[in-house]
Amino acid sequence: MKKTFSLVLAATLSVSLILAGCGGGTQTKSSNEGQAAGEEGKTYTFKLAHITQPTHIWHKTADKFNEELKARSNGRMKVETFPAGQLGAEKDMVQQLETGTLDFGIITNAYMSTRSEEFNAWFMPFLFSDIEKAVAARNSTAAKKILDGLSNQGLVGMDYIFAGNRHILMKSTTVTKPEDLKGKKIRILGSPSIQDFWKAVGAGPTPMPLPEVYTALQTGVIDGIDIDLDALMTEKYYETAKNFTLTNHMAWPGVVIANKTKLEALSPEDQKIVAEAMKTAVDWGNKESINLEKQNLDNLKTKGATVSELSNNDSFKAIRDELYTKYSSNALIKELIQENQNK
Numbered sequence: 001m002k003k004t005f006s007l008v009l010a011a012t013l014s015v016s017l018i019l020a021g022c023g024g025g026t027q028t029k030s031s032n033e034g035q036a037a038g039e040e041g042k043t044y045t046f047k048l049a050h051i052t053q054p055t056h057i058w059h060k061t062a063d064k065f066n067e068e069l070k071a072r073s074n075g076r077m078k079v080e081t082f083p084a085g086q087l088g089a090e091k092d093m094v095q096q097l098e099t100g101t102l103d104f105g106i107i108t109n110a111y112m113s114t115r116s117e118e119f120n121a122w123f124m125p126f127l128f129s130d131i132e133k134a135v136a137a138r139n140s141t142a143a144k145k146i147l148d149g150l151s152n153q154g155l156v157g158m159d160y161i162f163a164g165n166r167h168i169l170m171k172s173t174t175v176t177k178p179e180d181l182k183g184k185k186i187r188i189l190g191s192p193s194i195q196d197f198w199k200a201v202g203a204g205p206t207p208m209p210l211p212e213v214y215t216a217l218q219t220g221v222i223d224g225i226d227i228d229l230d231a232l233m234t235e236k237y238y239e240t241a242k243n244f245t246l247t248n249h250m251a252w253p254g255v256v257i258a259n260k261t262k263l264e265a266l267s268p269e270d271q272k273i274v275a276e277a278m279k280t281a282v283d284w285g286n287k288e289s290i291n292l293e294k295q296n297l298d299n300l301k302t303k304g305a306t307v308s309e310l311s312n313n314d315s316f317k318a319i320r321d322e323l324y325t326k327y328s329s330n331a332l333i334k335e336l337i338q339e340n341q342n343k
Helices: 012-019 057-072 090-099 109-115 117-123 131-137 141-153 192-201 210-219 229-235 260-265 268-302 313-327 331-340
Strands: 044-049 077-082 104-108 155-162 166-170 185-188 204-207 224-228 243-250 253-259 306-309
Touching: 044 057, 057 077, 057 104, 057 155, 057 268, 077 268, 090 104, 090 109, 090 155, 090 253, 104 109, 109 117, 109 192, 109 253, 117 141, 117 192, 117 331, 131 155, 131 268, 131 331, 141 155, 141 331, 155 260, 155 268, 166 229, 185 192, 185 210, 192 204, 192 243, 192 313, 210 224, 210 229, 224 229, 224 243, 229 268, 253 260, 260 268, 268 306, 313 331
Parallel strands: 044 077, 044 104, 185 204, 185 224, 243 306
Antiparallel strands: 104 253, 155 253, 166 224, 166 243
């Protein structure tokens, strides 16, 4: 089988036609291990992990996936979700996905970009002016090709679930131009393109695990953070830093990943159930993320934060063009830029 779930973004009819050729097998847990694969009545409890808190949209999307699985399988399938890094760091989660001890994961695009260069495409600065445009881009040809590339790693890239675009929260200043960030220590998630952006800005990019960020802001170890609104509100960073600038400088997808062998071992009918349940859940989650962007911004204002909007994106033009040129040496990154620039 060459591709299966990487095509889950296609219409339901297309998905079902592709999956019809898949073979059967066993899965995470069966009520009767001796039954043939795909036999009616076989039950499965899948495992899914991610790094965010249970209040985050990624966890809520996992809950929606569980709800859809149960409904579409008449209760034969369900998923147990492990949030907040309970199964380890993202490196550990991906290893578990590769070995099959974990069935599904929502992994930050930042971590995936350290494994596959193409995922840096989502971090091209100022490519998406708002979350709606970023969500729409998940259906682009380049976005699908990026997911397809995971097949070589024994993984299936099923979809992208967004958590809002990236903005900037600072302890002491709002942001109107790159010079406002020069010399500032900014917490980031490790990713080649993210580090390149912040270095070009003149800041000091500081990779740091999420659990350490609150205290680091509080004590002044860092001056600010590159953050989406959902995580900002979930982690309550507004308690330690009050200057928020709505910049939309990068998209922030999570990559929905599955173990390839486990999925292909399901009967064609059960593969179709999983594909449709995940697509429905991710569609729902992305719509919720769009709605939450405005709600979280309104809530942030009630918490006493100073909220401003970057009005002069052109001040970052030289930095943007520098990164576009550098990363366009990768054909897929160039393709994603071209498909979405100036939309």
